[in-house]
Amino acid sequence: MSTTELLVMATGLAAIAWVNWYFFLAGRAAAAVRGSEVVITVDNGYSPATIRARAGVPLRIVFDRKDNSSCSEEVVFPDFGVRRFLPTGEKTTIEVTPPKPGRYEFMCGMAMLRGTLIAEE
Ligand SMILES: [Cu+2]
Structure with missing residues (x-):
């Protein structure tokens, strides 16, 4: 695997992690205002x-x-x-x-x- 491929994969994984984290926090925020x-x-x-x-x-x-x-x-x-x-x-x-x-x-x-x-x- 080339360095570029690794970078692309790492970026993708980071994006997925961020989205999950974002919605996890958003879910907690919704729970907080309930x-x-x-x-x-x-x-x-x-x-x-x-x-x-x-x-x-x-x-x-x-x-x-x-x-x-x-x-x-x-x-x-x-x-x-x-x-x-x-x-x-x-x-x-x-x-x-x-x-x-x-x-x-x-x-x-x-x-x-x-x-x-x-x-x-
Ligand atoms: Cu009706």
């Missing part, structure tokens, strides 16, 4: 559809609705007794506090679009 606020884009589905939170800590969920589908116009959190209309082109904030660790489903008014709030210790 428990305060999360933005969910509503566009014929929820993105992200799975969100994580801390049990016992109030979480602000900001629904940013983009689509005009009647399916998306309402979001329901049955465990929290929340049913909220989401105007298209607007951000609607819902605050919930998961009482204990577990999975809390949320969905559209007809239970077709679905998402999960996972509360951790």
